[in-house]
Amino acid sequence: MIHAAHGPELREETEKMIHAAHGPELREETEKMIHAAHRPELREETEKNPCCTRTRATRGDREDDPCYLLELQPSPRLRLQLQILRLCDAWWKKDLKEKETFGRSAMIIALTKSFDLKKPGTEIQRVWSLREVLLGLDNTSEDNKQMMDLLLKCFQRPAFLRNDDGKRFLVFLFSWNINFISVIHGTIKNQLEFFSMMVTAHIAEIYFRAWKKAGGDFLEKIESSCVQDLMQNAIFLHRSSPIVSYFHSRKGCEKVDKMLSNLYKPILWKALSAPNFEVRANATLLFTEAFPVLDMENGNKSTDEATQKQLDTVMVLLDDPHPTVRSNAILGVCKILAKYWEVLPAAIITDFLKKLVMELAFDSSSPDVRCSVFKCLII
Numbered sequence: 001m002i003h004a005a006h007g008p009e010l011r012e013e014t015e016k017m018i019h020a021a022h023g024p025e026l027r028e029e030t031e032k033m034i035h036a037a038h039r040p041e042l043r044e045e046t047e048k049n050p051c052c053t054r055t056r057a058t059r060g061d062r063e064d065d066p067c068y069l070l071e072l073q074p075s076p077r078l079r080l081q082l083q084i085l086r087l088c089d090a091w092w093k094k095d096l097k098e099k100e101t102f103g104r105s106a107m108i109i110a111l112t113k114s115f116d117l118k119k120p121g122t123e124i125q126r127v128w129s130l131r132e133v134l135l136g137l138d139n140t141s142e143d144n145k146q147m148m149d150l151l152l153k154c155f156q157r158p159a160f161l162r163n164d165d166g167k168r169f170l171v172f173l174f175s176w177n178i179n180f181i182s183v184i185h186g187t188i189k190n191q192l193e194f195f196s197m198m199v200t201a202h203i204a205e206i207y208f209r210a211w212k213k214a215g216g217d218f219l220e221k222i223e224s225s226c227v228q229d230l231m232q233n234a235i236f237l238h239r240s241s242p243i244v245s246y247f248h249s250r251k252g253c254e255k256v257d258k259m260l261s262n263l264y265k266p267i268l269w270k271a272l273s274a275p276n277f278e279v280r281a282n283a284t285l286l287f288t289e290a291f292p293v294l295d296m297e298n299g300n301k302s303t304d305e306a307t308q309k310q311l312d313t314v315m316v317l318l319d320d321p322h323p324t325v326r327s328n329a330i331l332g333v334c335k336i337l338a339k340y341w342e343v344l345p346a347a348i349i350t351d352f353l354k355k356l357v358m359e360l361a362f363d364s365s366s367p368d369v370r371c372s373v374f375k376c377l378i379i
Helices: 002-006 008-020 024-037 040-048 051-056 066-071 079-093 099-116 121-129 131-136 142-154 158-162 164-173 180-194 197-213 216-236 242-249 254-264 277-290 300-317 323-340 346-362 367-376
Strands: none
Touching: 079 099, 099 121, 099 131, 099 142, 121 131, 121 164, 131 164, 142 164, 142 180, 158 164, 158 197, 164 197, 180 197, 180 216, 197 216, 197 242, 216 242, 216 254, 216 277, 242 254, 242 277, 277 300, 277 323, 300 323, 300 346, 323 346, 323 367, 346 367
C-alpha cells in the first residue's frame, strides 16, 4: 500500500481526480484523502500489515478501483478508509465522470463499515442515500458478486432490521431486481429459525411493506415465491410462520383479504382433507388463524355463503378421526369465538359451545382432546 500510495502512477491518478473535481468541496475531500495516504503513521501501520504483500501482486489490475485501497487496510479501520468513502460518496452525488464506479465503491465501503461498527446508524443512512447506485448494476455479473453478498448480509443483521433507514433499504431491495427476490427469500428462510422473536417481527414487517409497495410482476413474484411459499411450509413442513401470521393480523384491508384468499385457494382447502393427519392438523391451525378467508369483492351474498361454508368446515374438523386435528380445531374454534363473539349469530356460538362442552370435553379416546377443551375455553 505504501508503494501504491506514493508511487507515481497512483499520484498521477489522484491528481487527475482533483482536476476532475470541479467543485471546491469535492476538491477539498480529494486532497484530504491524498494527505491521509501520506501520513507517517499510516505508512508504518501498512508496512506491518501482511495483507499488503498478498495484494500488491494484483495492484496493477485493480489500482483504479477505490475499493482496492479498502482491502489493504488493517483492522481497526484507518482514517484513510473514511476519506476514501467520503470521496466516493461525494463523487457519486456530484454526478461527475465515471460516477458509477465511485458510487459502487461507496456502497461497498458503507455496507462493510455498517457491519463492523457498534453504532452503524450513520452508515446505514448513507447506504440508504446511495440506493440508486444499484439501479445500474447487473446482479448476475461475477464482478458484482461481492456487492450481492453484502446486500444479502443486510437481511441477517439486526442493526439493519431495527433501523428505519435500514428497513427502507431492505424494502427497496425487493423492488430492485425481480430475480433477486427469490435469492433474498432463500437467505431469510435459511436463517429464520435462528432469529429472535423481535428480529422475526421486523422481518415480517419488511415482507409486508415490500408486498404493499409492489406492483405488476414484482407483486406477483413476492406473492407466489415468498408469501405462498411460507404458507406451504407452514402446512407441509410444520413450520409455523410468523411472517404469514403478520399478514393475517392485517386482515380487514381489502387488498390483504383478496391476496390471502387467492393464495390459500389452491393449497389450504385440499390440505384440510389430506390423508396425512399432520398436514390436516397444520392446515387447521393456519385456517382458523386466518378465518374467515374471504375475497370481499365478491359481494355480500357470496361472502355470507363463504363464511357459513367455512364455519361448517370448522365443525367438521372438530369431528376429525385423529386427536391432534381435533385438539388443533378446539384451539381454533376458541380463538374464532373470542374474536368474533359479537358478530357471530347466537345459534352458531351455541352449537360450537355444545360441541366443546357436551362432547369433546368427554372424549374417551384422547385425554389430549379433553384437556384441550379446558385449556382453550379460557381464551
